Amino acid sequence: MPEGMHRADAILLISGAVLVIELKGDGVWQPEYLEQVADYARRLFWFHTLCGAENVKVHTVLVSYGREIEEEQHEWHTRANISNLLNVVRRFDRPDEAKPIPVAEFIQPLTNQPSLSLVQAARRYFAEHALPHIKRIDAITSGAIEECMSAIRSAHATQSRRLILLSGVPGAGKTFVGLKIAHEPTLENLAETQPNGEKVTVPAVFLSGNGPLVEVLQYELKRAGGGGRVFVRGVKDFVRRYSSKRASTPPHHVLIFDEAQRAWDSAKVRASHDDAQAMSEPEAFIQFAERITGWSVVIALIGDGQEIHTGEEGGIGQWADAVAHRPGWSVMGPPRLARFFSEKGLAFKTCDSLHLATSVRFNFAAGLSDWAAELVSDNPSSARLQALAMDLRANGYQLRITRSLQAAKEFLWGKYRHLPEARFGILMSSRDRDLAKYGLVQNRFLRPGPWYGDPEDSPSSCRRLQDPATEFAAQGLELDHVLLAWGSDFVLEGQKWSNANAKRYKDRTVKDPMQLRRNAYRVLLTRGREGVLLCLPDGIPALNQTYEFLAAAGCEKV
Numbered sequence: 001m002p003e004g005m006h007r008a009d010a011i012l013l014i015s016g017a018v019l020v021i022e023l024k025g026d027g028v029w030q031p032e033y034l035e036q037v038a039d040y041a042r043r044l045f046w047f048h049t050l051c052g053a054e055n056v057k058v059h060t061v062l063v064s065y066g067r068e069i070e071e072e073q074h075e076w077h078t079r080a081n082i083s084n085l086l087n088v089v090r091r092f093d094r095p096d097e098a099k100p101i102p103v104a105e106f107i108q109p110l111t112n113q114p115s116l117s118l119v120q121a122a123r124r125y126f127a128e129h130a131l132p133h134i135k136r137i138d139a140i141t142s143g144a145i146e147e148c149m150s151a152i153r154s155a156h157a158t159q160s161r162r163l164i165l166l167s168g169v170p171g172a173g174k175t176f177v178g179l180k181i182a183h184e185p186t187l188e189n190l191a192e193t194q195p196n197g198e199k200v201t202v203p204a205v206f207l208s209g210n211g212p213l214v215e216v217l218q219y220e221l222k223r224a225g226g227g228g229r230v231f232v233r234g235v236k237d238f239v240r241r242y243s244s245k246r247a248s249t250p251p252h253h254v255l256i257f258d259e260a261q262r263a264w265d266s267a268k269v270r271a272s273h274d275d276a277q278a279m280s281e282p283e284a285f286i287q288f289a290e291r292i293t294g295w296s297v298v299i300a301l302i303g304d305g306q307e308i309h310t311g312e313e314g315g316i317g318q319w320a321d322a323v324a325h326r327p328g329w330s331v332m333g334p335p336r337l338a339r340f341f342s343e344k345g346l347a348f349k350t351c352d353s354l355h356l357a358t359s360v361r362f363n364f365a366a367g368l369s370d371w372a373a374e375l376v377s378d379n380p381s382s383a384r385l386q387a388l389a390m391d392l393r394a395n396g397y398q399l400r401i402t403r404s405l406q407a408a409k410e411f412l413w414g415k416y417r418h419l420p421e422a423r424f425g426i427l428m429s430s431r432d433r434d435l436a437k438y439g440l441v442q443n444r445f446l447r448p449g450p451w452y453g454d455p456e457d458s459p460s461s462c463r464r465l466q467d468p469a470t471e472f473a474a475q476g477l478e479l480d481h482v483l484l485a486w487g488s489d490f491v492l493e494g495q496k497w498s499n500a501n502a503k504r505y506k507d508r509t510v511k512d513p514m515q516l517r518r519n520a521y522r523v524l525l526t527r528g529r530e531g532v533l534l535c536l537p538d539g540i541p542a543l544n545q546t547y548e549f550l551a552a553a554g555c556e557k558v
Contacts, residue, residue: 008040012089013106016098018044018051019089020060034077035398035415037062041076042396042530049111055098061088075394141173141180143353148181148299151332152254155295156190163286163323165260165316165333167302168356169369174301175213175476177356178256181299182206182232191253192294204254209235209262209281212448212469213476219449239269239281242288249291257285259476260300261315282322286329302337303476316340367391371399372525375553376518379495382552389554398481398531401555403538403547405438408483409465411533411558416463416481423452424481425462427524430470431502431517432487434540440485443467452477471520474527482528485535488542490517492549501542533558 010021020040024033037060044051045058060077063085071088072079080088105111144166155162168174181187187203208214217232235257242250257263263281279287282300289296300319320340323329331341331348334355341348371388374380389399402408416422428440435441446467450460462469468485489502499517510516525532534550536543551557 013100014093015100016055016094017057017059017092019092023063025066033062037077038396050101137173137176140358141177144177145180147351147353152297155297159295161329162297163329163331164299165302165337166354167334172356175258178206178258178301182256202252205252206232206256207235207238208258210259210476212473215449216452216477220453239284243284250288253292254297255285255289256299258301259303261302263318280318282318286322286326320344369526372522376522385553399555400558401534401550402558403536405535405537407558408533408535412481412483422480423462425479426465426468426483426485427474428468428470428485429487429489429520431489433501433503434488435485438537440468442470448473471523475523478527478529480530482532484524484532488540490521491542491546
């Protein structure tokens with residue numbers, strides 16, 4: 001089986017289907033048996049290139065030869081007996097419609113193309129001198145990458161300046177696109193000679209205001225033998241350096257701003273940099289780009305509903321303001337963002353491929369962002385949530401809930417004990433007041449690089465399930481499985497969410513603390529590639545109604 005030490009008892013390659021057979025002889029149906037075959041189905045469907053074809057159905061058959069039972073068929077698995085196994089196989093065999101996958105092709109090493117996490121992709125960059133070619137990521141992001149590269153080449157040819165907006169759902173590969181462009185070797189051929197006589201040596205740079213993301217990427221690139229700080233930089237330091245009175249020209253033609261919807265407004269920049277004249281980050285970046293000789297492109301990577309810091313609430317409108325009165329700039333992006341620019345009378349070229357609507361990060365989680373968005377909405381519908389959860393389970397994604405933190409830890413340790421490369425860890429909200437009694441305390445000295453990347457024998461590893469990370473350390477990154485410790489800062493009271501028990505913001509410029517809580521939990525809920533296990537400790541009465549609602553919303557109890 002791909003990516004794991006477990007092996008199925010048998011795999012049948014029949015006409016139009018791949019059947020994974022798992023035999024159990026103890027005569028008892030254990031919940032972990034279904035978990036085991038679900039993992040088989042997921043990994044084959046998503047990791048094996050020949051199993052994702054439209055006319056190939058991946059199905060698991062859990063066979064009991066210890067007792068007689070009624071046959072039971074579900075979307076992705078069937079429970080059966082030895083006596084009726086042949087009938088099950090015949091039901092999936094479609095010789096008039098399709099041919100079996102040849103065995104020789106099925107076992108070829110190149111057919112196993114796992115969808116790497118962002119951390120794994122970064123680590124492989126300098127180890128293999130290129131970002132890995134991953135079939136499913138390429139299929140989803142190739143159109144956006146080509147559109148951006150075409151605009152970059154056009155800007156060079158016409159000696160002009162472009163603002164490109166690329167949006168996407170959580171986990172759609174926006175950061176992957178940014179890294180791919182930043183490391184594109186053909187950009188070196190487009191570099192211009194600067195006024196000081198030197199040629200641009202690093203044509204593109206990937207910038208993020210997400211400090212943990214920057215640290216993790218730099219940590220992984222450095223571990224792989226590369227210069228982590230060459231292509232990946234923090235926005236705050238970049239703005240400080242090139243905003244000074246003696247500021248030099250940035251040595252880059254292409255500035256890639258990750259999570260650009262979270263760009264700081266002028267008030268936040270002024271407070272952070274102690275500069276009464278400071279402008280917003282979008283304005284600063286447009287000015288930086290205008291200093292670059294010949295041509296320049298700013299690529300703004302836009303996520304949905306992830307503004308979680310103060311000063312980030314201005315959103316896309318700040319980018320429209322930044323170019324509103326600056327001649328020589330052309331703007332392009334997905335149709336959904338056009339209104340922000342048309343409202344200010346700006347021309348906006350629309351391009352459908354500049355919105356990534358399909359999640360890559362969450363291989364088995366098509367619909368997870370919809371489930372999370374519905375859950376944190378003003379009036380969440382348990383019926384709609386349950387329907388979305390059923391679809392997620394049909395795809396093998398795991399939504400679970402428990403009131404025991406220890407049971408949650410033991411579940412994840414058991415699930416991934418044979419997968420040392422798998423990443424799982426505890427997440428919690430930064431505004432919670434009550435989880436400390438369970439040992440869940442925010443570690444101000446948490447280092448995201450080791451937390452995400454180190455093996456389990458490292459005291460810093462997320463796999464030890466000791467130090468929780470908050471939404472600030474989780475945004476833009478992912479784990480294979482999340483243990484989300486739900487706090488009392490965001491609970492249901494009646495039919496409405498309440499943040500009455502949340503820690504208060506000291507910053508008085510916060511415009512909508514409730515919206516920041518919604519966004520924080522939406523981020524926390526969508527970090528798991530294979531599943532999320534929600535833990536609402538039973539010693540916190542304020543969580544009782546929320547627990548019951550989440551259970552009714554489709555989460556399976558552990």
